[in-house]
Amino acid sequence: MRLIDTHFHYDFLPPASRERFKAGIAREGVEIIAQTVRPSGFIELERENLPMVAVGYHPWYIDDNYERELEIFREALPRTRFVGEIGLDFAPRRLDDVSAETQIHVLTSILDAVRASSLFHILSIHTVRSADMVLDLLEPRLDTSSSVAPGETFVPIFHRFGGTSDELTRLIRAGGYISVNPLMLRTKRGRAYVSQVPVDRLLLETDLPREPRSGDGAEMVAAEVIAALRETVAEVAALRNMDEAELTDALANNAKTIGI
Template sequence: MTKTPNQSTPRWVDFHCHVDLYKDHAALIAECDRERVATLAVTTTPKAWPRNRELASRSAHVRIALGLHPQLIAERENELPIFERYLPDARYVGEIGLDAGPRFYRSFPAQERVFERILRACAEQGGKILTIHSVRAVSKVLNHIEAALPQDRGRVVLHWFTGTLAEARRAAALGCYFSINGEMLRSPKHRQLVGSLPLDRLLTETDGPFVEREGHPLRPRDVATTVAELATARTQSPETMEDTILRNLRRLVSV
């Protein structure tokens, strides 16, 4: 007799998805519950957090992160007090971090100010789980984490990590996890990097709707494909990798 799966137990993990940027926002939350995808719905501005939280309030599998995206700091730094007002009620924080890409480099000093303040506030309150953006700024991100967020005061997941092998080792030593999406596995260089990451620190993500496949934005359920690709990259069976990701998530959230 086949056992019916427990609908409260996740099967998949999408630890970084912009759920509120899909046209069918509410339907997508229902889909995550139906497909048993433990989904971290990140926000890009603190003003978006209350409505996102309301829509996911009855979800078994979707959790909302309070964010202030580094690419928006030039226009949104003044929303930091709003972020700090909501922070006591937010267990998950993101998307936050630094972006030193050409389009956003002019705001980098402001990004650093905001990032440092957020990390220190998270450390003061304790128990937060952060998903962090680090485009062309991995070393700076790690410097700030090392200075402002002790490992016993919060946990960090590096979203779409594309640093060097040395930076990956440093991040792992600081207790960081790494969320992997399918796009990261497209290039041989990044596949090699992913292959070097500690197996017990790996999670999966979509970064949808920004990542597309065949012209369609990825949805949280599409991490099933990423798990299979990640298993190939790590020479494991898809079932073993699926179990590993879920075990890593349980360890992460046990903070």
């Protein structure tokens, strides 16, 4: 059975332990999409033997050098089909660090580059207290009245979605997906969304590691990823009254449908 972690922070692993991590997940048939928090981080990961590396610009990591990072993003975009982690974070403590205006400028620049690209891209998007604004930016770029049909240039995945039910409906109507991890399933709202959203719009993720790791712990992180994915499958299957094998096949087919 194919298990795909669509949101893993590979760049948080110490370089010396990465090969052992890859070997550990490969033994269990697990694949990852390696997210990056800055475009310059993508350049570093390109040198590694990874089949799926995303170029991203996480809102927490935007600094005064953001225009240069956006240049790197535009240069790197033709070399990958994956974009992430990108998005907006309007939690008060995050806005103290990076203004909403700057975050919106960065995300708009990213989405415009993706829309102009000749490649189809898969986007993993951070939407803390900002799903409505992210959707406001996405929807015109997926406009059915435009010359480009929805889903023809990119597909949005809201990572660990925590917005409102109306925002979730907008996402699904826009052709989007949600990626689910154990933390999302610990909330009443998260469990309700996972129960209600069409099964063909669900994907798996772990969002691991939570922070940059130091030292050697590759085998432990690999075990955490495998356990988190299996736990998520078991919980989602129970919530939806599905067989775990049936759900695993459906999730793998969802990933295949969008080119993962």
